[in-house]
Amino acid sequence: MLNKIKRKGKIMKKCFNVLVVMIVCCMLSSAFTSCESCSRDMKSLKSDFGGGLYRTAVLMDYNGDTIKTWSGKFDIRDSGSDNQIFFDIDGKRVWIQGGIFVSEEK
Numbered sequence: 001m002l003n004k005i006k007r008k009g010k011i012m013k014k015c016f017n018v019l020v021v022m023i024v025c026c027m028l029s030s031a032f033t034s035c036e037s038c039s040r041d042m043k044s045l046k047s048d049f050g051g052g053l054y055r056t057a058v059l060m061d062y063n064g065d066t067i068k069t070w071s072g073k074f075d076i077r078d079s080g081s082d083n084q085i086f087f088d089i090d091g092k093r094v095w096i097q098g099g100i101f102v103s104e105e106k
Contacts, residue, residue, distance in 0.1 A: 054106040
């Protein structure tokens with residue numbers, strides 16, 4: 001009789017642990033998909049580890065005239081405060097200093 005009670009207690013403990021893990025997974029899943037900033041962070045992670053996003057990037061002069069346009073799957077980085085942008089496309093590095101740079105995801 002005592003062994004039967006111990007066995008039921010172990011089964012209940014395992015069920016409780018599984019339930020807690022499921023609840024935590026659901027909470028984390030909803031936290032990462034329910035808010036816009038979390039969605040942007042997830043997209044950034046996918047871009048970082050997946051080779052970039054499909055984009056069209058346009059470099060314009062300060063009058064708004066188009067200098068060059070790129071399309072494809074690439075990841076864009078900026079240098080921070082130096083106003084420099086770089087990315088790799090078709091195996092070549094593109095480094096931009098100055099101008100107006102617009103990138104739109106396809």
